[in-house]
Amino acid sequence: MGSDFQIQMNEFLPLRDVVFNTLRQAILTGELKPGERLMEIHLANKLGVSRTPIREAIRKLELEGLVTMIPRRGAEVAQITEKSMSDVLEVRRAVDALCVELACERISEEELEALKTACDNFEDAVNSGDVKKIAQADVALHDIIVRATGNQRLVQLVNTLSEQMYRYRFEYIKDVSQHRSLVEEHRVIYESILKKDKATASDAAKLHIDNQEKTIIKQIRLEREKR
């Protein structure tokens, strides 16, 4: 056993991008833990490539905030603190509100249809109780909204911010007591986008983030206690 993230060679990408994706995935899933050092030769051997693509991947992870550089010491996986997470969530609250507002203006008929389906799928997933399935349905739903804004920069920004929360995505889903309100919140968002009611949509989106924040911060405090 032991942590065994492997490179998937099926891609036809430069190695640096393959490495970048592999390392990012490993960090997001927690396979590489915060504070863990990213040693180039070690990673190069593990992934069967030279140091060059490893380094270039690390440069990108650095800019993305997923790793921290320590001068003359190299890279390590960035620490997640309560402060850094609430900073992220604070930004996301505003950005998600913007997303639904723009969606009100610009969503197409097809996208509205897809959003309705995504809402139903989410409800089904919740009823099934399968955490993984719920998380997936949740992502799909939000993805439709973000893309409906037609703003590429916004799509990218939401992705980057989501990334930081990725490790905690199951926590707020595991809490079964919240399930009904999650379904309800999604419903409200869908309905208000349908009615082009920006104010309600925006409030619902913010509430949605607030609820996630509570769970995530609780989780971080729990993790800290353990140490």
Place this chain on the structure above:
Amino acid sequence: MGSDFQIQMNEFLPLRDVVFNTLRQAILTGELKPGERLMEIHLANKLGVSRTPIREAIRKLELEGLVTMIPRRGAEVAQITEKSMSDVLEVRRAVDALCVELACERISEEELEALKTACDNFEDAVNSGDVKKIAQADVALHDIIVRATGNQRLVQLVNTLSEQMYRYRFEYIKDVSQHRSLVEEHRVIYESILKKDKATASDAAKLHIDNQEKTIIKQIRLEREKR
């Protein structure tokens, strides 16, 4: 003559970071023009380093959206289109609104004092008519607000977004007819932060961006006509 961005060796940073800063500056000031190819050996010779730090710098510029990678062809300076710019401005409108709202909640007495001074300085700069001085005073003022949010992630985001607008920062200042309203807008923002009046502050910030947007989009259309 010819474009001569030189590396500044005074720094005590890894070469990749020096190169990164140098290239970014060159792109932002327009010394490297959109569409221009970034050839590694060429840049390496010009800056007197090897290809390695150049490549690592390019990886970061790539993630920042300042350069575009073309497979097996290398990097080129990202094109600025009307769409990409209005995408940026759309996000900035929301983000700047968030900044002033958070500033209302969290600004310290010292920062409020500094903000007042920055407002006065801006007015002085406008009266002097010196475009460079005005731009500087403008940046200083907004910097105080953003930092007053105490949100590191937000500071970084605003910087990245500002970067995209950097090339046009003079345009909306050159338009003398707007000067009085710029001073007035800053005044309103200051007053409303002082009174913790989020709604007014937020509206003023949005208006501020709207005005910039008009000028910038006009400028982009002008540039396109020329071609």
Place this chain on the structure above:
DNA sequence: AGTACAATCTTTGTATACAAAAAACAAAAA
């Protein structure tokens, strides 16, 4: 036993080497 110091081993930062893909160019055929 504990501390200081030297030798060694790691690991990064930077440069260079080499192969393969793409572009540019030239020559030959239609």
Place this chain on the structure above:
DNA sequence: TTTTTGTTTTTTGTATACAAAGATTGTACT
């Protein structure tokens, strides 16, 4: 003249080499 094809050149993608900074370990000395 135009098109096609083969060759050369350029440029990227990846690997490796080497030096310098840091960490570690072991040993001598107090």
